[in-house]
Amino acid sequence: xxxxxxxxxxxxxxxxxxxxxxxxxxxxxxxxxxxxxxxxxxxxxxxxxxxxxxxxxxxxxxxxxxxxxxxxxxxxxxxxxxxxxxxxxxxxxxxxxxxxxxxxxxxxxxxxxxxxxxxxxxxxxxxxxxxxxxxxxxxxxxxxxxxxxxxxxxxxxxxxxxxxxxxxxxxxxxxxxxxxxxxxxxxxxxxxxxxxxxxxxxxxxxxxxxxxxxxxxxxxxxxxxxxxxxxxxxxxxxxxxxxxxxxxxxxxxxxxxxxxxxxxxxxxxxxxxxxxxxxxxxxxxxxxxxxxxxxxxxxxxxxxxxx
Amino acid sequence: xxxxxxxxxxxxxxxxxxxxxxxxxxxxxxxxxxxxxxxxxxxxxxxxxxxxxxxxxxxxxxxxxxxxxxxxxxxxxxxxxxxxxxxxxxxxxxxxxxxxxxxxxxxxxxxxxxxxxxxxxxxxxxxxxxxxxxxxxxxxxxxxxxxxxxxxxxxxxxxxxxxxxxxxxxxxxxxxxxxxxxxxxxxxxxxxxxxxxxxxxxxxxxxxxxxxxxxxxxxxxxxxxxxxxxxxxxxxxxxxxxxxxxxxxxxxxxxxxxxxxxxxxxxxxxxxxxxxxxxxxxxxxxxxxxxxxxxxxxxxxxxxxxxxxxxxxxxxxxxxxxxxxxxxxxxxxxxxxxxxxxxxxxxxxxxxxxxxxxxxxxxxxxxxxxxxxxxxxxxxxxxxxxxxxxxxxxxxxxxxxxxxxxxxxxxxxxxxxx
Numbered sequence: 001x002x003x004x005x006x007x008x009x010x011x012x013x014x015x016x017x018x019x020x021x022x023x024x025x026x027x028x029x030x031x032x033x034x035x036x037x038x039x040x041x042x043x044x045x046x047x048x049x050x051x052x053x054x055x056x057x058x059x060x061x062x063x064x065x066x067x068x069x070x071x072x073x074x075x076x077x078x079x080x081x082x083x084x085x086x087x088x089x090x091x092x093x094x095x096x097x098x099x100x101x102x103x104x105x106x107x108x109x110x111x112x113x114x115x116x117x118x119x120x121x122x123x124x125x126x127x128x129x130x131x132x133x134x135x136x137x138x139x140x141x142x143x144x145x146x147x148x149x150x151x152x153x154x155x156x157x158x159x160x161x162x163x164x165x166x167x168x169x170x171x172x173x174x175x176x177x178x179x180x181x182x183x184x185x186x187x188x189x190x191x192x193x194x195x196x197x198x199x200x201x202x203x204x205x206x207x208x209x210x211x212x213x214x215x216x217x218x219x220x221x222x223x224x225x226x227x228x229x230x231x232x233x234x235x236x237x238x239x240x241x242x243x244x245x246x247x248x249x250x251x252x253x254x255x256x257x258x259x260x261x262x263x264x265x266x267x268x269x270x271x272x273x274x275x276x277x278x279x280x281x282x283x284x285x286x287x288x289x290x291x292x293x294x295x296x297x298x299x300x301x302x303x304x305x306x307x
Numbered sequence: 308x309x310x311x312x313x314x315x316x317x318x319x320x321x322x323x324x325x326x327x328x329x330x331x332x333x334x335x336x337x338x339x340x341x342x343x344x345x346x347x348x349x350x351x352x353x354x355x356x357x358x359x360x361x362x363x364x365x366x367x368x369x370x371x372x373x374x375x376x377x378x379x380x381x382x383x384x385x386x387x388x389x390x391x392x393x394x395x396x397x398x399x400x401x402x403x404x405x406x407x408x409x410x411x412x413x414x415x416x417x418x419x420x421x422x423x424x425x426x427x428x429x430x431x432x433x434x435x436x437x438x439x440x441x442x443x444x445x446x447x448x449x450x451x452x453x454x455x456x457x458x459x460x461x462x463x464x465x466x467x468x469x470x471x472x473x474x475x476x477x478x479x480x481x482x483x484x485x486x487x488x489x490x491x492x493x494x495x496x497x498x499x500x501x502x503x504x505x506x507x508x509x510x511x512x513x514x515x516x517x518x519x520x521x522x523x524x525x526x527x528x529x530x531x532x533x534x535x536x537x538x539x540x541x542x543x544x545x546x547x548x549x550x551x552x553x554x555x556x557x558x559x560x561x562x563x564x565x566x567x568x569x570x571x572x573x574x575x576x577x578x579x580x581x582x583x584x585x586x587x588x589x590x591x592x593x594x595x596x597x598x599x600x601x602x603x604x605x606x607x608x609x610x611x612x613x614x615x616x617x618x619x620x621x622x623x624x625x626x627x628x629x630x631x632x633x634x635x636x637x638x639x640x641x642x643x644x645x646x647x648x649x650x651x652x653x654x655x656x657x658x659x660x661x662x663x664x665x666x667x668x669x670x671x672x673x674x675x676x677x678x679x680x681x682x683x684x685x686x687x688x689x690x691x692x693x694x695x696x697x698x699x700x701x702x703x704x705x706x707x708x709x710x711x712x713x714x715x716x717x718x719x720x721x722x723x724x725x
Contacts (some may be wrong), residue, residue, distance in 0.1 A: 046406060063720065064686050080414055134547020135555050156547025157491050159703065245371060245690065247493050248549060264377030267494070268395075268682040268689040270402055271380050 091178025125240025336389030376676025417630020490550025684720030
């Protein structure tokens, strides 16, 4: 600081940026790069040794590891797929209904549908586990009451249903977010445009399809990418409902639980931070690719309208 | 500049606080996965120790069982773990010792009170160093609802045929779910299923050691046979057992809705407080009447010293005290079902615990087959066994396939099996 200043440095810029930059670096950027670095090492006899891409070779080349990885990745895509085909259409539908001017109690519905989003994963996982439990749950008796007991199965315990069930629970929890975003987008559509449409004979359903939907497409795009990132980082719900072994028979194992098991270890399996970092790196790359496809492939083509 | 001074002042003050704390009582913190035992430690063990050793305070800070290993490893690496570490048996603790987190306790006077078998789970492979003070073992068997058995006129079964005859009778009657177990959490299927009934087939230690030496394979008949029995269990478990969790099973049994509960002796204290019917226990049924019986008497829990502990002296005092008869008596009686591993002859009052421990005299003891050495690599044999047992009970995998899958996994990294 005592050096002579050759040029004027605008100190206030640095001062105002510093807190955000320091905090963000400490909790995000440094751990991220350290994880990427850790993935290139392994531990041999208590010593950390640099092994280059060996961990990735094991992850993708070794039959046991790669089978688990592809299983988790496949499950992750299914988890995402269910969200896309269930959560987002329902979100759009709810928003469309809520934005209807003659709907009564709209505020009540909006709050009620949004509340699960603010609940903790642990509560949601536990509550649904109880609801669906074959022993204490209300699901079997409710189905029994309407004479559909035969449709009941211990969904969370069956390989073929468990992942879909959990995806739907997650949809139930998060459907409020697309609803709110699209609701806001719908409200921002000026009346004049709709009225102009009416003059041209576009009313009712076709007004939705031809005017509103194109105008909210950018919001749907944002929601899709948020869902993508959220789903590929998911861990909490599966862990809360099925534990780290993501049973039955790994049918609900997604990248997050696979990472947890590998990184921290589970029961007699000891944690391996280096393999864990390799998985974390793979997750990072997958999400990065997905976001890039969206940013460069889809978002640039979306038309934006200025009113 | 002023910032630096403030910083220095802050640092100095924390050092002062730490210094003054040292001069007063030493507080030892215990890491454990036994959150069920919190009240026992707080009300009985810790007061007894503190009364005998003024100046040392003890805090028991358990975490959830399934997360314990992960939490502990992270804490140790970060240097924030407690002074005393509750040790899982075998490799999990051995790895901690090898990594320098646990201290060699051979020189501890209290160690003289434990037999070699008791210490075997917490020693290096060559037996040169013992790094945890053994606390207790658990015994596997079946707990049954005595009222239900009397009502249906069933005797506690001794052979496999009698066992299935009893299950059939309960199922036919329909009042009770024959057996309370679920496959949702997977470990019960392996621990209370496979490891419970298995020793009778692989002849306890004989089979276990042969497997470690590579003389037997998991595809051999004696290792497949327990799976064949498990495959028959599915029909006797309650509706929707696939989604039934461990607490569900415990509740079903203690509410009196199920007749038999494949158990570990650690359940005794919980069941005693919750069940309002009389309970009995029978050991894993043998194949033919008169066969030698084998039980899983698993060295389960011990306590070691964190190498980074600033209070090593006080911690050693505590570990030494754990070798005394006083500790063994408090522990075994407050926690019926956790059987002391010390050489002291500890009288126990609980009849159910008495029943379990009496099998030590009648049968050959062994420990769980997957714990020593065999779960060191990837895939992890113990975790694979959870999965295989659950799959077999559900009928999703045949016993022979399960055995082959486990053998292939083990052979992929364990040399004696290659």
